Amino acid sequence: MIFDYATLKVIWWCIVGGIIVVFALTDGWDLGIGMLSPFLGKSDDERRIILRSIEPNWEGNQTWLVIAGGVLFAAWPLVYAASFSGMYMAMLLVLFALFFRPVGFKYRNKVADLRWRTAWDWGLFVGGFVPALVFGIAFGNLLQGVPFHFDAEMRAHYTGTFWQLLNPFALLAGVASVAMLAMHGAAYLGLRVDGVIQARAARTARMAGIVVVVAFAAAGVWVATGIDGYRITMIPDPNGQPNPLAKTVAKLPGAWLDNYGRHRWTLAAPLAAFAGVFGVSVSVGLRRSRVTLVASALAVTGVILTAGLSMFPFIMPSSSVPNSSLTAWDAVSSWRTLQIMFWVTVFFVPLIAFYTSWVYAKLRGTITLETIRSEN
Amino acid sequence: MLPELDLVNVSRLQFAATAMFHFLFVPLTLGLSWVLVICESVYVMTGRQIYRDMTRFWGLLFGINFVMGVTTGLTLEFQFGTNWAYYAHYVGDVFGVPLAIEGLMAFILESTFVGLFFFGWHRLGKVEHLMVTFLVALGSNLSALWILIANGWMQNPVGAEFNYETMRMELTSMSAVLFNPVAQAKFVHTVAAGYVTACMFVLGVSSYYLLKARDVAFALRSFAVAAGFGLASTLSVIVLGDESGYTTGETQKVKLAVIEAEWETQKAPASFTAFGFPNDTAQRTDHAIHIPWLLGLIATRSVTEEVAGIKELKQNHLERIESGMIAYAQLRKLRAGEKTEATRALFEKHKNDLGFGLLLKKYTANVVDASPAQKQAAADDTIPKVAPLFWSFRIMVGLGMLFLFIFAASFFFLAIRNLAPQRWLMRLAVVCIPLPWIASELGWFVAEYGRQPWTISGVLPTFLSVSSLDASSVYASLGAFVAFYTGLSVIEMYLMLKYIRLGPRSLGTGRYFGEANAPSLGARRVPQPAGAGED
Numbered sequence: 001m002i003f004d005y006a007t008l009k010v011i012w013w014c015i016v017g018g019i020i021v022v023f024a025l026t027d028g029w030d031l032g033i034g035m036l037s038p039f040l041g042k043s044d045d046e047r048r049i050i051l052r053s054i055e056p057n058w059e060g061n062q063t064w065l066v067i068a069g070g071v072l073f074a075a076w077p078l079v080y081a082a083s084f085s086g087m088y089m090a091m092l093l094v095l096f097a098l099f100f101r102p103v104g105f106k107y108r109n110k111v112a113d114l115r116w117r118t119a120w121d122w123g124l125f126v127g128g129f130v131p132a133l134v135f136g137i138a139f140g141n142l143l144q145g146v147p148f149h150f151d152a153e154m155r156a157h158y159t160g161t162f163w164q165l166l167n168p169f170a171l172l173a174g175v176a177s178v179a180m181l182a183m184h185g186a187a188y189l190g191l192r193v194d195g196v197i198q199a200r201a202a203r204t205a206r207m208a209g210i211v212v213v214v215a216f217a218a219a220g221v222w223v224a225t226g227i228d229g230y231r232i233t234m235i236p237d238p239n240g241q242p243n244p245l246a247k248t249v250a251k252l253p254g255a256w257l258d259n260y261g262r263h264r265w266t267l268a269a270p271l272a273a274f275a276g277v278f279g280v281s282v283s284v285g286l287r288r289s290r291v292t293l294v295a296s297a298l299a300v301t302g303v304i305l306t307a308g309l310s311m312f313p314f315i316m317p318s319s320s321v322p323n324s325s326l327t328a329w330d331a332v333s334s335w336r337t338l339q340i341m342f343w344v345t346v347f348f349v350p351l352i353a354f355y356t357s358w359v360y361a362k363l364r365g366t367i368t369l370e371t372i373r374s375e376n
Numbered sequence: 377m378l379p380e381l382d383l384v385n386v387s388r389l390q391f392a393a394t395a396m397f398h399f400l401f402v403p404l405t406l407g408l409s410w411v412l413v414i415c416e417s418v419y420v421m422t423g424r425q426i427y428r429d430m431t432r433f434w435g436l437l438f439g440i441n442f443v444m445g446v447t448t449g450l451t452l453e454f455q456f457g458t459n460w461a462y463y464a465h466y467v468g469d470v471f472g473v474p475l476a477i478e479g480l481m482a483f484i485l486e487s488t489f490v491g492l493f494f495f496g497w498h499r500l501g502k503v504e505h506l507m508v509t510f511l512v513a514l515g516s517n518l519s520a521l522w523i524l525i526a527n528g529w530m531q532n533p534v535g536a537e538f539n540y541e542t543m544r545m546e547l548t549s550m551s552a553v554l555f556n557p558v559a560q561a562k563f564v565h566t567v568a569a570g571y572v573t574a575c576m577f578v579l580g581v582s583s584y585y586l587l588k589a590r591d592v593a594f595a596l597r598s599f600a601v602a603a604g605f606g607l608a609s610t611l612s613v614i615v616l617g618d619e620s621g622y623t624t625g626e627t628q629k630v631k632l633a634v635i636e637a638e639w640e641t642q643k644a645p646a647s648f649t650a651f652g653f654p655n656d657t658a659q660r661t662d663h664a665i666h667i668p669w670l671l672g673l674i675a676t677r678s679v680t681e682e683v684a685g686i687k688e689l690k691q692n693h694l695e696r697i698e699s700g701m702i703a704y705a706q707l708r709k710l711r712a713g714e715k716t717e718a719t720r721a722l723f724e725k726h727k728n729d730l731g732f733g734l735l736l737k738k739y740t741a742n743v744v745d746a747s748p749a750q751k752q753a754a755a756d757d758t759i760p761k762v763a764p765l766f767w768s769f770r771i772m773v774g775l776g777m778l779f780l781f782i783f784a785a786s787f788f789f790l791a792i793r794n795l796a797p798q799r800w801l802m803r804l805a806v807v808c809i810p811l812p813w814i815a816s817e818l819g820w821f822v823a824e825y826g827r828q829p830w831t832i833s834g835v836l837p838t839f840l841s842v843s844s845l846d847a848s849s850v851y852a853s854l855g856a857f858v859a860f861y862t863g864l865s866v867i868e869m870y871l872m873l874k875y876i877r878l879g880p881r882s883l884g885t886g887r888y889f890g891e892a893n894a895p896s897l898g899a900r901r902v903p904q905p906a907g908a909g910e911d
Binding site: 055056057058059060062063064066067069070071072073074075077078080081082083084085088089091092095096098099102103105106107110111152153154155156157158241242243333334336337340341344345348349352355356359362363374375 | 446450464465468496546547856
C-alpha cells in the first residue's frame with residue numbers, strides 16, 4: 001500500500017500517539033507501583049511482593065519509551081531535536097530518575113541489609129515519581145506553547161529557562177499525570193496481589209482517581225477559559241516539501257477547543273477519561289480487580305488523547321514565534337522515510353504484542369511470599 | 377548563530393564519556409548471552425543438571441551487568457536530541473530509521489524476554505526456556521546490528537542526499553544504508569569483540585575457581601565453553617577486523633592513513649609501519665620500522681591498489697572545500713528563494729562537497745568569503761591527530777594477539793587433557809580479565825575520534841551538530857553523568873565481585889563449594905558417590 005504524503009502524516013500522528021498511549025498503559029503501572037511501593041509496603045516482605053508484581057515485565061514496558069524516542073527521531077526529527085534540547089534540564093531529570101530502575105530492581109534483593117534495600121526502594125520511588133511528574137509538566141507546557149524558534153538554517157533556539165517550565169498550569173498537569181499513573185499502578189497491583197496489600201491498592205486507586213478527575217476537569221476549564229490555544233491561519237499544501245517556517249499561526253483563546261467543535265467524535269476522549277475514573281471507583285467497591293484495571297486503562301487513554309486531540313495538528317507550538325510551531329504537517333521526515341517506517345511499525349507492533357502477551361501469560365498468577373520463596 | 381567552541385568541546389566530552397560508560401557493559405552482555413545459550417543448549421541436549429547451574433550462575437552475573445547496559449544505554453537514545461539537536465534535524469530522516477528499528481525489532485525483544493529468563497525457570501519447559509534465552513541473545517545482538525548500521529552510516533553516509541528545501545539529508549536508498557560495507561564490517565568486528573570480552577571473563581573467573589581448587593567440575597566445563605567460543609571469536613575479530621571496511625568512504629581512508637601514520641602515498645603495495653613516533657608538525661614518523669607490502673595487503677587485499685597518504689588526502693580536501701564554497705553560495709540563494717535553473721544546476725554539481733564548505737564555518741560564518749589561510753586551516757582540520765590513533769590502534773591489536781594466545785593455549789591444553797598443571801595459564805587468564813574492555817574502548821576511540829572533524833563523514837562537521845545550549849548546563853550534566861555512572865559502576869563491581877567470590881553456591885542448590893552437602897575439598901580425590909557433583 002502506498003500512501004500519499006498528507007495521509008502518511010496523519011497516520012504518523014496516530015502511530016506516535018499510539019506508542020505514547022501504549023507506553024503509559026504498560027510502563028505506567030510500573031512507574032505507579034514504583035512510586036507507591038514505599039507507602040503500600042509496610043515491611044521488607046510486603047515491598048518485595050509489590051515490586052515482584054512488575055519486576056519480570058517492567059523492562060519490556062519501558063522499551064516503549066525508547067521506541068517513542070527512536071520513532072520521534074525518525075518520523076518527527078524536528079520535534080525530537082527541538083523538544084529534547086529545549087527542555088534540556090527536564091529531559092535529563094527524567095533520564096537520571098529512570099537510571100534508578102534497572103539497577104534498583106536488580107540490585108535491591110542482592111544484599112540482605114535493610115538499609116541497602118530501603119535506599120533502593122526510594123530510588124525506585126524517584127524512578128517512578130519524577131518521570132510521571134515531568135511527563136505531565138511537559139504536556140502542560142506543550143499545551144501552552146514553548147518559547148523556541150528556528151533560524152534560517154533550521155537550527156532550533158530555545159529562549160526560555162528551566163524554571164519557566166514549572167508554571168502553575170504545567171504543575172497542575174504534573175499532578176494529574178502523577179495521580180493518573182498512581183491510579184494505574186494501584187489498579188495493576190490489585191490484580192497481582194492479595195490480602196492486605198490488595199486492599200491498600202484498591203483504596204489508593206480510588207483516591208488517586210478522585211485527584212485525576214479534579215485535576216483533569218480543572219485543566220479543562222483552564223484550557224477553555226484561561227490559556228491561549230493555537231490555530232493555523234495559512235499553510236502550504238501538506239503534500240509538498242515540509243517547511244515549518246512557511247505557515248502562519250495565530251495564538252488565541254479557546255483555539256484548543258476547535259477540534260471538538262469541528263469533529264464531535266473527539267469528545268469521546270475526555271468522556272473516556274471521566275468514565276474510566278468512574279469505573280475505577282465503582283469496580284473497587286465491587287472488588288473486581290480486572291474491571292478496575294480496564295477502567296483505569298480507559299482513563300489513561302482518554303486523558304492522553306484529550307491532550308493530543310486538543311492540539312492536533314500541533315505537536316509543539318511556539319509561544320515566542322508562533323510561525324515556528326511544529327505540526328504534524330511540517331515537522332516530519334521525508335515521504336520515503338515515513339513510508340518505510342510505517343511498514344516497519346505495522347510489521348513489528350503486532351509481533352511485539354504477540355510475544356509480550358505470551359510472556360505475561362507465562363508469568364501470570366497472584367504474587368505472594370510463597371511465590372518469592374519458590375523462586376529462590 | 378554558531379555554537380561556541382566551549383559548548384562543542386563539552387558536548388563531545390559528554391557524548392564520549394556516556395558512550396564509553398555504556399560500552400563498559402555492552403560487550404559482556406553481547407557475549408555472555410551466547411555463553412548462556414551454549415550452556416543451556418548442552419543442558420537441554422544432555423539433561424545434565426550442572427549445565428543448568430552454569431546457565432543460572434553465569435546468568436546471574438549477566439543480569440548484574442545487563443542492567444547497567446540498560447541504564448547507560450537510555451542516555452544514548454536521548455542524547456542526540458538533547459545535546460546534538462542540529463545533528464538530529466540534519467540527519468534524522470536517515471539516521472533515525474535504524475535507531476527506531478533497533479527499538480522495535482531488537483531492544484524490546486531482549487527486554488521483554490530477559491525478565492522471563494530469570495523468573496521462568498519453574499514456569500517454562502526446558503526447550504521453552506532455552507528459546508527465551510536464545511531470544512535474549514538474539515535481541516541484544518540484533519540491537520548491536522542496528523546501532524552499528526547507524527554508526528556505519530556516520531562513517532560512510534551512503535543512500536542519502538541533501539535536500540535544500542528541507543535543509544537536511546534525506547533517505548534515498550534504504551538497502552544502501554543496510555548493506556553499507558562499513559556497517560557490515562563494524563558489526564562483525566564489534567559483536568565478535570563482545571564475545572571475546574565475555575569469554576575472557578568466563579575463562580578468567582573459571583580459572584580463579586580452578587586455582588582455588590573449588591567447584592572444579594563446574595569451573596572446568598565453563599572454562600571449556602569459554603576457550604572454544606573465545607578462540608573462534610578472537611579469530612573472527614582479527615581476521616574480520618574492520619580494517620576491511622577502511623577502503624570505502626572518504627573518512628575511512630583518512631582513518632586508515634592516520635592509524636598507519638602514512639604521510640605520503642606509497643607505491644603499491646604499501647608498507648606497514650609497525651612502530652615509530654608520529655610527528656604531526658613535521659608530518660613524518662620518527663624511528664619508524666616498516667614492514668614491506670603488509671599495509672597494502674591488509675587494507676586493499678591486493679598488491680596493485682594504492683593506499684592514499686595523509687598529504688594527498690589533505691590536498692584533495694582543499695579542493696573539495698573550494699567546491700563546497702560554491703555549493704554553499706548556491707544553497708544560500710536557493711534558501712532565499714532564488715531558484716533559477718542555473719543556481720540549481722550549479723548546486724547539484726557541487727552539493728556533494730557542501731559538508732566541506734561547512735567546515736569553513738569555524739573560521740568565517742559566511743563561508744563564501746574564506747581566505748586561503750582559512751581554507752588551509754579547514755583542510756588541516758580534516759586530519760585528526762595521528763599519535764593518539766596510531767597508538768590506540770597498536771595497543772588494541774597487540775591485546776588481540778595476546779587474547780588469541782591465551783585462548784589458543786587454553787584450547788590446546790584442554791584438548792590434550794593437560795590443563796591442570798598449567799597454573800601459569802590460569803593465572804594469566806585471571807590477570808587478563810580487564811584487558812578486553814581496554815581493547816573495546818580503544819576500538820571505539822579509534823572509530824569515533826578517527827572520524828573527526830565530522831559527525832557525519834564529509835557531510836556535517838561536529839562543531840555544527842550541537843544543540844544551542846549554555847555550555848554551563850552541559851558542564852553540569854556531564855558532571856552529573858560521570859558522578860552517577862561512576863557510583864553505579866562501583867556498586868556493580870561490588871556485586872559482581874561478591875557473587876564471583878560466592879560462586880555457584882549463590883544458587884542455593886546445595887551442590888557446591890561452601891555448602892553443607894557439597895563435596896569437601898579432600899573429597900575430590902576419593903571416588904564420589906554417584907550424583908554428588910552433578911545429576
